[in-house]
Amino acid sequence: MTDHATGKAGNVAELLSSAARTRPGAAGLVDTTTGTTLTWADVEAAVDAQVAELRAAGLAPGDRVVLRLSTGAAFAIAFYAVVRAGGIAVPLSPQGPDTELATFVEHSGARLIVGTGGDQQVTEVPVRTDPPAARPEPVQPVGAGEDIAVLSYTSGTTGRPRGVMLSHRALLANVDQLTRLDTHVVEPTDRVYLSVPLFHVYGLGPGLLAATSVGAALVLAERFDARAALTHCAEHRVTTVLGVPTMYAEFAALPPDELGEALSTVRLLTSGAAPLHPKVLAAIRAAIGLGVFEGYGLTETAPVLTTTLVTGYPKPGSVGRPLPGVELRLVDSDGTPGPVPLDPADPDDAFAEDAAGTGLVSVRGPNLFSGYWPDGAHGPDAEGWFRTGDVGYLDVDGDLHLVDRANDLIIVNGFNVYPREVEDVINAIPGVAESAVVGVRDERSGEAVKAVIVPEPGAALSEQQVVDACAGRLAAYKVPRTVAFADELPHSPTGKLRRVRLRG
Numbered sequence: 408m409t410d411h412a413t414g415k416a417g418n419v420a421e422l423l424s425s426a427a428r429t430r431p432g433a434a435g436l437v438d439t440t441t442g443t444t445l446t447w448a449d450v451e452a453a454v455d456a457q458v459a460e461l462r463a464a465g466l467a468p469g470d471r472v473v474l475r476l477s478t479g480a481a482f483a484i485a486f487y488a489v490v491r492a493g494g495i496a497v498p499l500s501p502q503g504p505d506t507e508l509a510t511f512v513e514h515s516g517a518r519l520i521v522g523t524g525g526d527q528q529v530t531e532v533p534v535r536t537d538p539p540a541a542r543p544e545p546v547q548p549v550g551a552g553e554d555i556a557v558l559s560y561t562s563g564t565t566g567r568p569r570g571v572m573l574s575h576r577a578l579l580a581n582v583d584q585l586t587r588l589d590t591h592v593v594e595p596t597d598r599v600y601l602s603v604p605l606f607h608v609y610g611l612g613p614g615l616l617a618a619t620s621v622g623a624a625l626v627l628a629e630r631f632d633a634r635a636a637l638t639h640c641a642e643h644r645v646t647t648v649l650g651v652p653t654m655y656a657e658f659a660a661l662p663p664d665e666l667g668e669a670l671s672t673v674r675l676l677t678s679g680a681a682p683l684h685p686k687v688l689a690a691i692r693a694a695i696g697l698g699v700f701e702g703y704g705l706t707e708t709a710p711v712l713t714t715t716l717v718t719g720y721p722k723p724g725s726v727g728r729p730l731p732g733v734e735l736r737l738v739d740s741d742g743t744p745g746p747v748p749l750d751p752a753d754p755d756d757a758f759a760e761d762a763a764g765t766g767l768v769s770v771r772g773p774n775l776f777s778g779y780w781p782d783g784a785h786g787p788d789a790e791g792w793f794r795t796g797d798v799g800y801l802d803v804d805g806d807l808h809l810v811d812r813a814n815d816l817i818i819v820n821g822f823n824v825y826p827r828e829v830e831d832v833i834n835a836i837p838g839v840a841e842s843a844v845v846g847v848r849d850e851r852s853g854e855a856v857k858a859v860i861v862p863e864p865g866a867a868l869s870e871q872q873v874v875d876a877c878a879g880r881l882a883a884y885k886v887p888r889t890v891a892f893a894d895e896l897p898h899s900p901t902g903k904l905r906r907v908r909l910r911g
Contacts, residue, residue, distance in 0.1 A: 416576035418548035419556050420454070420491035422619040427451035430595065430622035437598075438480040439639050440629040441536065445480055447622055450487075452538035453480075457488035457521075458546045464519055464532045468493030468549050471515045471558060473529065474606065475501050475508070475522030477629040481536045482605045483615055485521040488535075490556045490575070493549030494519075497558045497570075498606035500900055515558055515570060515780065552576050558780055559608050559706050570780030571706045573608070580773035581709040582616050584730040590700075590716045592677070593647060595621045600645040602628035602636065602654070604900045608710045609680050613702075614649050633657040637669035647675040652683045653902040655699055659690035666694040677702060679711070680901035682809070682827070684834070685723040692721075701726050703809065705795055707776040708733075712795075713807050725806040732773060737766025737801065738794065765810055768795045798825065815906055817846030817854050819884040824856055826906065829887065832880050833858055833873060838866030843896050844887065845909045855888035859909050861896055868892070 426435065431448035438444070445453065466472065472489045474496055476482040482498075489496045497515050499508065505525035511517075512527050520529045550556070557573040585592045592613065593599060599618045603610035605627075618625045626643045628636065631654050639645070648670075655678060658666055676691065679702040692698050698721030704710035712735065715727035729735045771791045778786030787793040798810040810825045817824040826844035833842040841861040849855035862868050870890040877886045897905040
């Protein structure tokens with residue numbers, strides 16, 4: 408853990424050692440898939456046994472180990488074992504195709520895998536889900552501070568995935584930043600519901616690591632199903648829910664009485680990974696009397712940067728203010744501090760309200776990554792700043808609002824079009840379940856706006872209806888030139904829209 412007196416960071420697995428020492432008999436991992444519960448002492452023993460198996464398979468400090476496991480006790484045990492033994496965990500989706508696995512194995516140079524290795528030339532280490540009959544010898548952690556603990560591959564929403572190098576220092580710093588909030592994200596007596604993939608840094612950091620840091624219980628689900636989730640929340644008297652917008656949208660679609668009864672013990676709801684629609688926020692609050700606190704972060708920031716928990720209340724459209732220890736500023740494309748002026752040709756821009764201007768979000772803090780694998784390229788600059796690639800603005804209260812990814816920007820005749828602005832208008836049309844807006848090549852204007860829409864079941868929508876609705880609320884160059892309809896849109900495992908797949 409981080410020593411506040413010296414600022415030095417230890418090994419991530421020391422979070423587990425502390426939980427096992429201070430709350431040995433308390434429930435640690437509740438695996439709803441297998442129906443088993445492990446105390447923190449059980450988890451500690453299982454991790455030490457897993458370390459022995461990794462070393463028997465040839466693990467040496469600095470070796471990369473693929474974790475291809477679902478959200479459950481096995482993932483948590485394997486993760487803590489790898490970092491305790493000095494290895495570098497490479498979490499990957501167990502649902503990913505073998506061709507994707509081959510790419511990541513080759514790129515990372517991994518020789519070991521906990522999970523199924525398919526046809527890859529990697530050694531499969533036995534998956535451990537419980538402690539051994541006899542308590543193994545305690546294992547002293549290997550590696551700390553700037554040593555890399557996790558090599559996390561980004562979802563590839565803007566192009567080819569890259570390996571993000573997260574040190575013990577970065578991961579522990581973000582846990583520390585979260586625990587310093589006035590509203591406690593997690594307390595020792597909490598029971599945290601987590602179905603967000605643990606192979607994603609959002610499930611790993613604010614989920615597994617934060618709960619372990621205080622010895623809270625984690626109620627783990629392999630995948631999210633709204634009614635099954637409510638059953639688990641009621642059965643285990645869950646007190647906090649770590650979620651993503653698609654989860655809350657499915658909750659909001661259920662009868663309010665059912666939702667309120669199952670979540671009656673919940674004190675805190677948080678959401679991240681993608682924007683949460685204000686309609687969903689309102690529906691959840693109406694059903695159970697609680698708002699959903701939204702946050703923002705990246706794999707490269709381990710991951711949380713801002714949250715409305717700092718603001719003090721859920722604020723529709725905002726992702727809040729920076730965590731303690733995180734600095735945030737808006738810069739121009741060349742890195743010059745200061746917001747970019749709004750488009751003077753479009754005074755009715757939806758993003759102009761309460762904003763001085765948009766800019767690229769640039770951040771600095773101890774939770775930042777060490778660059779991209781393998782050489783640390785394109786990490787924070789010499790002064791510690793990292794440009795996230797997101798475009799946003801600060802409102803009059805100092806809260807951050809995200810406009811879009813810089814790479815998703817559409818330029819029509821030299822004018823900027825942010826997809827989310829157009830999507831907000833389309834999503835307000837009755838009968839629209841979801842929409843995505845992308846830029847496509849156009850000989851006359853350089854790019855043109857294309858909308859892809861998923862209608863609600865039974866809804867009758869026409870291209871002209873969509874165009875007319877947009878024309879009534881947007882500048883002419885922002886109105887979709889083409890409209891297509893689809894059964895579904897491509898998303899990442901955490902629900903983030905993958906626009907790159909719609910540009911063809």
